[in-house]
Amino acid sequence: MENYEKQVNNVSPEPILPSENDLILKVNGGELHCNKSKMMESSEFFRGMFESDMKEAKANCVQVQETDIEAMAAVVDFCMTGRIEMSSDTVHCVAEIACKYQVPRLISMCSFFLRDSMTDENCLSTMFFAETFFLKEAYSKSKNYVLWNFMNLIEKEEFLEMDVCHLKTIIDHPQLNVKCELETLEAILCWVNHRRRERIVLLSEILQETKLLDFCYGADLELMKNSPDIVDNCSGDLISKMNAVKNYEKRVRCIPHQLISVGAHVESDTSEDEKEMKLHRGHIVSYDVDTGHMMPYTETPDGCLVSHDVLMGKKGYSACVQGEKIFMSGGENTLGKNTWMMTIWCYSSLEKTWSVVAKLRTPRRHHAMCTLGKSSLLLMGGFGRYRYRLDSVEEWNCETRKWCHRAPLPEKMVNIRACQCKEKVFVTKNGSPSSLFSYNPQADQWTSHPLQFNFGDLAFDAKRIWMIPDDELLYVGLDNMDTVLQFNTITHQEMRCSLFNNQGTFDASTYDFLQLIPEYLNETCEVFQALRRVFHIQGNVCRDRLCSFFVCFVKNEVFALPYFPD
The missing domain is CATH 2.120.10.80 (Kelch-type beta propeller)
Structure with a gap:
C-alpha cells in the first residue's frame, strides 16, 4: 500500500476558492459542496464539462447521477484535499466512481490498494473487477495470483460462485499452474458440484468449448473418458472428440x-x-x-x-x-x-x-x-x-x-x-x-x-x-x-x-x-x-x-x- 500512501502524502490541501468557483453537486437527495477549479484539476470529466459549451459549464449547481453518496463524497473530498481513507469495504465503489469521473490519481491509488490487499479469498473478484475498470496494477497481480495458486482456490467461495464464462477463461489459459489436466477436471467438477442440479448440464459445454482436451495426454485422457461424471452427463459428440484426440497435436501449458x-x-x-x-x-x-x-x-x-x-x-x-x-x-x-x-x-x-x-x-x-x-x-x-x-x-x-x-x-x-x-x-x-x-x-x-x-x-x-x-x-x-x-x-x-x-x-x-x-x-x-x-x-x-x-x-x-x- 506504500504506493498510494506516498501519492497522498505528496499532495498539500488548499482552501476552497470562494464565489464563482463554488460548486454544489446534488447526489441522491443530498448535496456536496466543493470547488469547481479543484474538481477540474483532479477530474478529466469535470474539466471537460466546465470547459465545454454545455449549460453546466456556467452553473454552480450540477446534478450527479449516483446512488452511493458516501462513495461520491469520498471522491469529491479526494479531489479537494488529495486525501482519502481507503478500506476493503469502500475501494470498489470509490474505484468505480473514480473511473466514471476520470480521476487518474485516485484510479491508480485504488489499483495499488487492490493489488496490495490480495488474498485467496478475494483474488478472483479482484481480477474480474480490475479487468472491467482497467486497473492495470491490480489486474496484472491478480491474474498472476489466480493462475499460479489455482488449485488452492477451487474450494473458495469466489471460485464456486463465479459464472461459467469466467471459469472457461481461466481453464483456457496456457499458463494455468496444474500438474496435469486431471487437476483441471477436478476444479471443474468442484465448481459443478457446488450447484450440481443446475450446473451438471454445463459440464459437456465446458469440456467442448475450452482447450482442456488440447492440453491432455494419454493416460489422463483415458481416465477422463471413464469418469462417471463424463460418461453419464456428457454428449456423444464430446466422447467422439476425446477419442479423436492425437497426442502429437498436444499443446503444453507453459509457465515462464x-x-x-x-x-x-x-x-x-x-x-x-x-x-x-x-x-x-x-x-x-x-x-x-x-x-x-x-x-x-x-x-x-x-x-x-x-x-x-x-x-x-x-x-x-x-x-x-x-x-x-x-x-x-x-x-x-x-x-x-x-x-x-x-x-x-x-x-x-x-x-x-x-x-x-x-x-x-x-x-x-x-x-x-x-x-x-x-x-x-x-x-x-x-x-x-x-x-x-x-x-x-x-x-x-x-x-x-x-x-x-x-x-x-x-x-x-x-x-x-x-x-x-x-x-x-x-x-x-x-x-x-x-x-x-x-x-x-x-x-x-x-x-x-x-x-x-x-x-x-x-x-x-x-x-x-x-x-x-x-x-x-x-x-x-x-x-x-x-x-x-x-x-x-x-x-x-x-x-x-x-x-x-x-x-x-x-x-x-x-x-x-x-x-x-x-x-x-x-x-x-x-x-x-x-x-x-x-x-x-x-x-x-x-x-x-x-x-x-x-x-x-x-x-x-x-x-x-x-x-x-x-
Whole structure:
C-alpha cells in the first residue's frame, strides 16, 4: 500500500476558492459542496464539462447521477484535499466512481490498494473487477495470483460462485499452474458440484468449448473418458472428440521461468561481463540463456547475505526455491566475529517483496537447506559456533510457522548439498563423496547408500558439488570432473554419464572443466536433457549457449523461478 500512501502524502490541501468557483453537486437527495477549479484539476470529466459549451459549464449547481453518496463524497473530498481513507469495504465503489469521473490519481491509488490487499479469498473478484475498470496494477497481480495458486482456490467461495464464462477463461489459459489436466477436471467438477442440479448440464459445454482436451495426454485422457461424471452427463459428440484426440497435436501449458543465481561466484580472473556484477553486490542476479549474460534481478535487504565473489563460500549461507519463492538462511558475514545471519529470508517473485519468515534456533553456516513437501524447509548440518560440526536437522513449517527437530544426519557434515527428489531428501558432502544419504520424512529416518561410483582423486580439489533432481533420477557431479553420477532413487542403480564427446584429444583428468570447449560438449548426455527440463530451457539453444549455461550452473547456485510480468 506504500504506493498510494506516498501519492497522498505528496499532495498539500488548499482552501476552497470562494464565489464563482463554488460548486454544489446534488447526489441522491443530498448535496456536496466543493470547488469547481479543484474538481477540474483532479477530474478529466469535470474539466471537460466546465470547459465545454454545455449549460453546466456556467452553473454552480450540477446534478450527479449516483446512488452511493458516501462513495461520491469520498471522491469529491479526494479531489479537494488529495486525501482519502481507503478500506476493503469502500475501494470498489470509490474505484468505480473514480473511473466514471476520470480521476487518474485516485484510479491508480485504488489499483495499488487492490493489488496490495490480495488474498485467496478475494483474488478472483479482484481480477474480474480490475479487468472491467482497467486497473492495470491490480489486474496484472491478480491474474498472476489466480493462475499460479489455482488449485488452492477451487474450494473458495469466489471460485464456486463465479459464472461459467469466467471459469472457461481461466481453464483456457496456457499458463494455468496444474500438474496435469486431471487437476483441471477436478476444479471443474468442484465448481459443478457446488450447484450440481443446475450446473451438471454445463459440464459437456465446458469440456467442448475450452482447450482442456488440447492440453491432455494419454493416460489422463483415458481416465477422463471413464469418469462417471463424463460418461453419464456428457454428449456423444464430446466422447467422439476425446477419442479423436492425437497426442502429437498436444499443446503444453507453459509457465515462464527465469534463471536466478543467489550469489554468483565472480572471481578475479573472470570475464569483463562478470566483473561488472561486482557493481551489484547487493543483488540477486538472473541469467539469460540466449545471451549468456547476468543481470541484476532484485536487490537484497540489509542483513541478507549475498556475495558475488569467492567470499560467498566463506560466508556459508544456504538457499533453495519452493514454488515462486527463494529462501536464504544462515551464514556468517565475517568469520569468527559472531556476525551470524539468524534469519530465514524469503523473496516472492509473485509479490516481488522480501520478508523474514523465521528466526534460526541454531547458528549455521556451510549447511544445507532444501524444501520438504510443499510447505516446509529442512536445515541440515554445517558449522555452528566455534566451528563445531553439526549433525542436527530442523524443519521449519511455513504454514504453521513452527520449528521441530528431525532425525539427525548419519554423521556430522559441512559443505553439503541437498535436494528433494520424489518424496525424499538426498544429501551428500563435498570432498570425496562415497555415499548418498536419503531421508524419509514419513518414517523420520536416514538411509545410507554407499556408491560404487568412484569420483577419484580430483574430488578432493573440487570447490563445489552439484545435484540435479529429475523425476526419480538424481545427477551428482563436481565442478572439476567430466563424469557425472546418475542415481535412480527408486532402484538405487548407478550409471556414469560422460559430459564430453569423442572429439579432440585431451586428458580429461587434467582438463579445466570450467573452461569447457563447446565442441567437446556431449549434447545428447542425459545430464543436459535433465538440465533443460529442470530449468525450463525451451526451444533450440545452440551448443555454445548451452555450454555457457552449464558452466554457470556448475560455478553458481542457480534456480528456476516462475516469471510474473508486471
